[in-house]
Amino acid sequence: MRSQSIPCSTPLAGGTDLNPRVRALIDGVRDGFSLDQPFYTDPELFALDLEKVWRRNWIYVCMGCQIPNPGDYITYQLGTDRIIVIRGDDGVVRAMANVCTHRGSIICTEHAGNARALVCPYHAWVYGRDGELRAARMMPADFDRSRHGLAQVRCEMIAGFVFVAFSDHAPDLATWRAEFEPHLAAYQTDRLKVAVSKTYDCNANWKLLAENFRECYHCHSGHPEYIRAIIGSGMHEPREKADAETRRAQDAWKAQGVGNDSVDYDDANGDWHYSARYPFAPGFRTMSEDGARVAPLLGRLPSEDVGTYSIVMYPNLWMDCPPDHLMTMRVTPRAADRCEVRFDWFVRDDAREGVDYDPAKVSWFWTVTGEQDVRLCEDNQAGVASPRYRPGPYAPAEGGPRHVIQWYLRQLVRP
Numbered sequence: 001m002r003s004q005s006i007p008c009s010t011p012l013a014g015g016t017d018l019n020p021r022v023r024a025l026i027d028g029v030r031d032g033f034s035l036d037q038p039f040y041t042d043p044e045l046f047a048l049d050l051e052k053v054w055r056r057n058w059i060y061v062c063m064g065c066q067i068p069n070p071g072d073y074i075t076y077q078l079g080t081d082r083i084i085v086i087r088g089d090d091g092v093v094r095a096m097a098n099v100c101t102h103r104g105s106i107i108c109t110e111h112a113g114n115a116r117a118l119v120c121p122y123h124a125w126v127y128g129r130d131g132e133l134r135a136a137r138m139m140p141a142d143f144d145r146s147r148h149g150l151a152q153v154r155c156e157m158i159a160g161f162v163f164v165a166f167s168d169h170a171p172d173l174a175t176w177r178a179e180f181e182p183h184l185a186a187y188q189t190d191r192l193k194v195a196v197s198k199t200y201d202c203n204a205n206w207k208l209l210a211e212n213f214r215e216c217y218h219c220h221s222g223h224p225e226y227i228r229a230i231i232g233s234g235m236h237e238p239r240e241k242a243d244a245e246t247r248r249a250q251d252a253w254k255a256q257g258v259g260n261d262s263v264d265y266d267d268a269n270g271d272w273h274y275s276a277r278y279p280f281a282p283g284f285r286t287m288s289e290d291g292a293r294v295a296p297l298l299g300r301l302p303s304e305d306v307g308t309y310s311i312v313m314y315p316n317l318w319m320d321c322p323p324d325h326l327m328t329m330r331v332t333p334r335a336a337d338r339c340e341v342r343f344d345w346f347v348r349d350d351a352r353e354g355v356d357y358d359p360a361k362v363s364w365f366w367t368v369t370g371e372q373d374v375r376l377c378e379d380n381q382a383g384v385a386s387p388r389y390r391p392g393p394y395a396p397a398e399g400g401p402r403h404v405i406q407w408y409l410r411q412l413v414r415p
């Protein structure tokens with residue numbers, strides 16, 4: 001499996017367009033230490049994050065099964081940019097501006113729904129599900145509707161995951177597709193349905209979540225339920241014992257034709273994704289309260305003994321896929337000290353609620369763990385915002401967040 005990493009010591013050249021204050025802040029970052037306070041609290045830095053990171057990378061918005069029928073849509077907002085992601089009559093999922101081409105009103109005011117046509121609430125211009133302007137009341141006879149369709153936004157669906165790009169700068173998704181589509185195929189993540197959705201307002205900078213979800217140094221004290229389920233995650237048992245159990249699990253996967261699927265891809269363009277397959281502790285078959293399966297086996301998996309397959313795609317998608325369900329975590333920045341965290345749980349599309357699965361059981365594990373993380377990140381933000389905060393050293397077990405910071409700084413200085 002490919003593993004390509006840029007050393008943390010990569011010089012942060014470039015960024016000549018940055019103002020001197022920001023450039024000085026970047027130059028002042030010490031490798032191996034958390035960032036200075038303004039990176040987590042300052043509105044100017046937050047605006048830069050949106051421009052340099054969020055608008056230049058692919059952003060996960062939903063699974064295709066959340067908008068299964070023609071006309072099903074969700075809306076999504078990044079900063080002040082608003083889009084509609086809608087399935088067309090031809091079954092294709094498209095993204096387009098949620099801004100009327102007449103005088104600019106928002107068109108869809110709900111978070112999600114189904115629309116026969118997109119009708120602007122202001123003067124009732126009517127757009128098709130493909131974004132073409134179909135009708136504009138009382139406009140002159142020579143008004144050219146074909147020139148007033150909704151602006152299209154780059155949108156791709158891979159293995160059921162729907163991504164959008166808010167600018168033309170986002171790198172090609174071909175690498176992501178090549179790395180993950182084969183591994184996701186056995187799970188048939190394009191044939192799922194939503195079991196549960198939960199959204200949290202988290203009073204923390206998005207980078208604190210990105211750092212938090214790349215280390216398990218905090219798991220021993222912060223996640224008693226998680227460390228019971230995942231071998232080695234508590235870092236309290238002897239390393240050799242955890243390694244031996246992991247190797248045993250990997251051998252069992254290999255015998256079934258299932259790989260470790262470990263990827264740590266980080267290229268000079270700023271494209272970064274990560275995946276790993278983690279083994280469950282004895283007695284655990286999935287991420288559930290008692291370790292027992294909570295839904296039918298996904299897709300074409302050879303057995304339930306396949307651990308949990310996890311993908312991180314920066315800046316906003318984290319997913320865990322045990323053998324019987326998929327959990328996605330979507331992070332959206334809202335302000336320097338605030339973000340939205342949305343968790344969705346999916347089961348196979350033919351599973352029957354109340355018969356094959358209980359939504360409360362499906363969502364139990366990551367509700368407990370996710371809420372712990374939200375709280376940890378909020379406490380982290382509160383301390384980071386204090387005048388007494390100083391950047392602190394990452395522990396050896398925190399290579400993940402250290403890497404997050406290096407990736408983030410490279411995003412800020414790239415042309």
Ligand code: FES
Pocket residue numbers: 100101102103104105120121122123124125
């Ligand atoms: S602003 Fe949409 S129809 Fe006027």
Ligand SMILES: [Fe+2]
Pocket residue numbers: 212213218219222223373
């Ligand atoms: Fe955590």
